[in-house]
Amino acid sequence: MLDSIRTTRPMTIRTVIPFFSMAFGLSWGLAALAIIFADQLEPLLGPIGLTNPLFFIAVYAPAFSGVGLVIRHYGLKGLVSYLRRLTLWRMPLGWAAYVALGVPVAFYVGAWIKGSDLSFPFEPWYGVIPALLLMAVLGPIEELGWRGVALPLLQRRFRPIVADLILSSLWAIWHVPAFLLSGTPQSEWSFPAFFIGVVSISFILTPLFNAAGGSILIAAIYHFQMNNPIWPDAQPYDSLIFAGIAVAAVIVNRKAMFSRGAGVTSVLMTEDEDMIRTSTHEAAKAGATGTEPVPAGRPA
Numbered sequence: 001m002l003d004s005i006r007t008t009r010p011m012t013i014r015t016v017i018p019f020f021s022m023a024f025g026l027s028w029g030l031a032a033l034a035i036i037f038a039d040q041l042e043p044l045l046g047p048i049g050l051t052n053p054l055f056f057i058a059v060y061a062p063a064f065s066g067v068g069l070v071i072r073h074y075g076l077k078g079l080v081s082y083l084r085r086l087t088l089w090r091m092p093l094g095w096a097a098y099v100a101l102g103v104p105v106a107f108y109v110g111a112w113i114k115g116s117d118l119s120f121p122f123e124p125w126y127g128v129i130p131a132l133l134l135m136a137v138l139g140p141i142e143e144l145g146w147r148g149v150a151l152p153l154l155q156r157r158f159r160p161i162v163a164d165l166i167l168s169s170l171w172a173i174w175h176v177p178a179f180l181l182s183g184t185p186q187s188e189w190s191f192p193a194f195f196i197g198v199v200s201i202s203f204i205l206t207p208l209f210n211a212a213g214g215s216i217l218i219a220a221i222y223h224f225q226m227n228n229p230i231w232p233d234a235q236p237y238d239s240l241i242f243a244g245i246a247v248a249a250v251i252v253n254r255k256a257m258f259s260r261g262a263g264v265t266s267v268l269m270t271e272d273e274d275m276i277r278t279s280t281h282e283a284a285k286a287g288a289t290g291t292e293p294v295p296a297g298r299p300a
Contacts, residue, residue: 011073011149011267013157019150022065024174027058031177048181050134055184058177059138062145069149070267081268082148088215095208099218103225106241110234118232131229139227140220146171147209147219148267155263160206160256163263168202189235197239201226203246206263207253214264 034041034048034055045052070082091099111118122128146167154163172195178186179194186194205222212218234241256262 009073011069011153013153015069015073016150016153019062019065019069019145019153020170022068023062023145026061026064027174028177030054030058030061031181034181048184050138050184056138060141062142062150062174063148064145066145066149074268078268084269085148085214085216086220087217088213089217091208091212091215091218095211098204099208099222099225102245103222104228104231106245107231107234107238110238110241111232113237114234116233121230121232128230135227135229136224140223143216143219143223147205147214148216151206151209151263152214152265152267156265159258159260160210160263161250161258164202164206164257165199167206168199171202172198193236193239197236197242200239200242200246204242204249207249207257210256210263211253214266 034052038048041054042048045054048055067079067082070079074081108118120128122131151163151167154166157163158166175186175194175198176191178184179189179191181187205219208222209215209219250257
């Protein structure tokens, strides 16, 4: 099966252009419809919020873009190879401890500084179950696009530190419509603080993602932790805390973050990507545009 994954149009750094175009176009286009035709759409779909179908589609736009481009370039068998990156679960012990324990500590410290209520926010306790399920199928799905496709492609041309700066900035800006729609959590937040927080979170996630061998699963788990409904309200202090953690993460991982070719650049799983055969012309073109993959599936 692996030997049958063939293409004459492999992904290159230029593929990020249609990726971002589709991700922004779909999300921002739906947000514009929700704002312009609010009176007509609300009776049909309900108020704009976390359970509105348009909101879900808008949030899934990066995933739709990433998956669609994988199918276009590599076909359905390539898609299976790409989705196998969801089976990568290993990461260094220090990173595992941070994801499991460091993230909640950061939120609780930020909430304590803010003076927020630190008690368990659900009564009765089992009310947390649907909230956890909702968060599990909302934001983490974005990672099929952001870290599944965009970051590996950007790291083919740029050092991880530069690739992350590009991705994190666009990732934060992509959220702008959520600040314009009532009924979303972001509508009550400060965008500058949110921007700092998203960029900081991404600068933590990039070395984690690379250390985990390009695992989409690990990126999704980390994204879930950032949206976990159990954590108390810590805005904007959590953004400042994560900014400090991001600085520390970059310093500790400075060799990998500042070295060209140090990041994972493979969209498909390692052994599957090695099976892809292109024509001499396409291979030469790929070499000129920075498409030589650093394998996914193991730390770069």
